[in-house]
Amino acid sequence: MTGTRPVCNHDGMERLDITLVPCLRDNYAYILRCGETGAVAVVDPSVDVPVCDALDEAGLTPEAVLCTHHHGDHVGGVPGLLRRWPDLAVHGHASDRGRIRGQTVFHEDGDTFRLGTVELRVRHIPGHTRGAVAYAGAGEVFTGDTLFQAGCGRLFEGTPEMMYRSLNETLMSLPGETRVWCGHEYTVANLRYALHAEPDNAAARERLAWAEAERAAGRPTLPSTLDDERGFNPFVRAGSVEELARRRAEKDVF
């Protein structure tokens, strides 16, 4: 069970143990555990069964579900988790009221809350959807379908301006060493496009070779860091809203 072992620790005052749970075809849910108190939350449960199995295997009881946006492949497992743990707090953006079944916490940009002793901050990052949020804390950020490794989400509800601001202002205001945990394993395809956009990008070339080997070995390619993304992500590296829009349109048909 490669996905159910805590794969990382942040060596700060606050620590989150993060377990990556592969779901559906290429989705990732995450189990977060406060390193000090053992408090547990689940990020983006696409489906309930693999998440419950991972929790059971580790003997964990969650107190919260953190939803990055309302799409079914991120919240489809919420009702099943609520049947098992009816007191779960279900977090999402205020504007997703009515779109996330079971939602109990309605956030605005900048809200903070605690998982044990770890402070998590909600950042509103519209672009993929209008209610998309990231959860950041303890040196980690969960970005859903807004920032992928070497990519960004499709603009289903937002504009290129929104995506540009969400990526380059909101997310990139976090420390560069922050680790990025995104919603899908799209890294290899994203890096192939990155090299199309910037054929001379050595960081993208190197990361692609590494990512192909990891996938061939059945391992996830996550996380990256925000500094990594500055080096190879063609949407973070777009110098203007117009360039981001052009690359987003080009990638849609790549």
Ligand code: FE
């Ligand atoms: Fe989505």
Ligand code: ZN
């Ligand atoms: Zn998704």
